[in-house]
Amino acid sequence: MKRLLLLAVVSLSACAGVEVQPQQCTAAYDLGFRDAIMGLAPQDNIYGPACARNSAPFDLALYRDGWLEGHFQYENRTPHTE
Numbered sequence: 001m002k003r004l005l006l007l008a009v010v011s012l013s014a015c016a017g018v019e020v021q022p023q024q025c026t027a028a029y030d031l032g033f034r035d036a037i038m039g040l041a042p043q044d045n046i047y048g049p050a051c052a053r054n055s056a057p058f059d060l061a062l063y064r065d066g067w068l069e070g071h072f073q074y075e076n077r078t079p080h081t082e
Contacts, residue, residue: 019050020047020050020051020054020056021054022051022054022056024047024051025047025050025051025054025056025057025058026056026057028047028058028059028060028062028063028066029059029062029063029065029066030066031047031063031066032044032062032063032064032065032066032067032068032069032070033066033067033069033070033073034066034070035067035070036066036067036068036069036070036071036073036074037070037073037074038074039074039078042063042064042067044060044063044064044067047063048060
């Protein structure tokens, strides 16, 4: 029971805040591509404020371009059943 409680606390604390490095903010295209190729929905609503807290520029258009390219790649690599 103690292990389950510890796991729950650690899991919730990991979700509490997103740590974004300034170099990630300046590589918005790569960040978007990585998110999409991993099958994630766009995370720009998280990265924008996190980068602003670090006073790092975040190019939303580049992020979305990278995400679209990554999503295209993800869809091509994912087997689809009909």
